[in-house]
Amino acid sequence: MNIVLLGQHIGGSLSPFLHNHLFGQHRLPFAYSLFPVAAAELPDALAMMKQGGYAGANVTSPHKELLFTMMDELDPLAERVRAVNTVLFRDGKAIGFNTDVAGFRWALAAVDKLPGSNQPFTAAVLGTGGAARAAIHVLLAFANLRQLTMYSRSQQRAASEAAYWNDARVIPAQLGSIATADLLINATPVGLPVHLSSDLTSNTPSPADTHIGSGSPLFGDSDIGSDSSLFGDSDIGSGSSLFGDTHIGSGSSLFGDSDIGSGSPLFGDSDIGSGSPLPPGEGRGGEGTHGFFYDMIYRPTITPLVAAANRAGIPATNGLRMFAGQAAESFRLWTGITVDPAELHNLLQHHLKHQ
Numbered sequence: 001m002n003i004v005l006l007g008q009h010i011g012g013s014l015s016p017f018l019h020n021h022l023f024g025q026h027r028l029p030f031a032y033s034l035f036p037v038a039a040a041e042l043p044d045a046l047a048m049m050k051q052g053g054y055a056g057a058n059v060t061s062p063h064k065e066l067l068f069t070m071m072d073e074l075d076p077l078a079e080r081v082r083a084v085n086t087v088l089f090r091d092g093k094a095i096g097f098n099t100d101v102a103g104f105r106w107a108l109a110a111v112d113k114l115p116g117s118n119q120p121f122t123a124a125v126l127g128t129g130g131a132a133r134a135a136i137h138v139l140l141a142f143a144n145l146r147q148l149t150m151y152s153r154s155q156q157r158a159a160s161e162a163a164y165w166n167d168a169r170v171i172p173a174q175l176g177s178i179a180t181a182d183l184l185i186n187a188t189p190v191g192l193p194v195h196l197s198s199d200l201t202s203n204t205p206s207p208a209d210t211h212i213g214s215g216s217p218l219f220g221d222s223d224i225g226s227d228s229s230l231f232g233d234s235d236i237g238s239g240s241s242l243f244g245d246t247h248i249g250s251g252s253s254l255f256g257d258s259d260i261g262s263g264s265p266l267f268g269d270s271d272i273g274s275g276s277p278l279p280p281g282e283g284r285g286g287e288g289t290h291g292f293f294y295d296m297i298y299r300p301t302i303t304p305l306v307a308a309a310n311r312a313g314i315p316a317t318n319g320l321r322m323f324a325g326q327a328a329e330s331f332r333l334w335t336g337i338t339v340d341p342a343e344l345h346n347l348l349q350h351h352l353k354h355q
Helices: 015-025 039-050 064-068 076-081 100-109 130-139 155-165 304-311 320-335 341-353
Strands: 002-007 031-036 054-059 086-090 093-097 121-126 145-152 170-174 183-186 292-295
Touching: 002 015, 002 039, 015 031, 015 320, 015 341, 039 054, 039 064, 039 093, 054 320, 064 130, 076 093, 076 100, 076 130, 086 320, 100 130, 100 320, 121 130, 130 145, 130 183, 145 155, 155 170, 292 304, 320 341
Parallel strands: 002 031, 002 054, 121 145, 121 183, 145 170, 183 292
Antiparallel strands: 054 086, 086 093
């Protein structure tokens, strides 16, 4: 039986490696492969898979929210998050699930820099798409969460998303200056290499779209929305406050270190001064609560934003744990077999180290 990854620009995914390893380990008659598909082709592809020969699918760029609307049945969690990243085919029906929630919850449990259960904390999420929604769902379950700010380039988009959660702790904001938060989460593809794809953030650029321009999939794809909070569009171009030149790199104001220049809305290191939205940490000469930066991107191992956070003395990690956690839950849904996400995380670390 086939299990596939549906999406665009998915050649760098680690899903085939991980799941085929598990299928072999458990002697299961499944094979995992990539299934590149454009949005317009998705209904026909889904209809074909429901006819037989397919046990399930993962879903990534840029189809998580689109496929949500095409399911015959939805797990309550997927319905709440309004995004599907895992499909189970059964009796001619497509059943949609969201395992990003389980993945992010497991990853967040490993963050030892968060305040204790009796200490209030604040969070900020960059992005308003499927991956961001999974993070928001997890964070709102914390009784000690005092405020969660969700950022979009469009105030209207941010306000609409915030209203959906019907929780006074969720505050919409337009990207410009980012307020201080104990936990900052990047749920966008800022810093993602153009030749790789992430299973967790949907706006993955293709090799042909490394420049800033209105046709780039860096802008307005379904996982962040047509009003992406972190990407300029044809009206912004090379003057974008986030991208100082035509490539993601040396001019970006997201990367605030001495090699890039001042003005970063995310991180202010010792060469820049204050400016990070995270509370001061030891590396920045501050006292008190340590902020934490979580980048959902998992390749490269040290993402550009993680590197910038580290230079600023701010604890940070990439999205590999979240990827392992969601993969473990997807595997359970397809096979009924529970696997330890920690073992998957170790396997992935070893694989990336020896690539």
